[in-house]
Amino acid sequence: MTTRREQVLSALHARLQGIPGGFAVLRNASLPEKIPAAGLLILRDGTPGEPWVTLSPLRYHYEHRAEIEAFVRGNGLDGAFDTLTSAVGTALAADRTLGGLCDWIEPEAPEPADLPVEGATMIRAAVLIVTLHYTSADPLA
Template identity: 65%
Template sequence: MPTARETILAALHVRLSALPPTALRGEVLPERVPAEGLLILRDGDPGEPEVTLSPLRYHYQHRAEIEAVVQGADRDATFDALCASIGTALAADRTLGGLCDWVEAEAPQAVDLPVDGAASLKAAVIPVVLHYSTADQLA
């Protein structure tokens, strides 16, 4: 049976997979970036939980990361649309179907990356904070 953490990350990946860009999880950057862009979900860090007693609960603010990458002549507009679509997808259900207490993305800091012999990449890491609670740190 998967842990709460894995169930939540899988649900976030499913949410991202519904968007037009290709969505991967934990993969390396491929040689080619699809025209509509690329998203790579990184599991991130659950951090140190806050603990409450009676009943015992561990409350996490897990920081996952979405690497967003676009390439091409119109990469600024494509990148903007890509970030907006991520925000819209997360805002549609801030609890990922009741798995989380709250899901919220932070603002990306975009960078342009030159590529030899090809159009530059525009990329950013978009932190996503997943608020959830578990009865066990390993569950």
């Protein structure tokens, strides 16, 4: 049986994979040697944090902080980065419950940084924090 945590993270990963535009989407992968021309997203599972617990029935309410690492390269970084991050925002806003698996998902604004690479084009990267609010009957289920 799949845990609620894994169901939520798998649904988020599937949502990111459905973004049009040819972005590569990985989960918990190491950074590849080459960033695809359209851009790259890497979903990191993050941490569920300490749950808020209610009794009768016993429920664990999480504010799980997942991370989406976003990368673009080449010329026109401003436009490419804006296209990539707005596509993520649009995909998340389309269903903030991930098909009913979450109570709500809320992304935070990115803080981009330019990464110079010797002998290659500049890379712009950012970590987008996404808070996933969901409930589970057991912290391990």
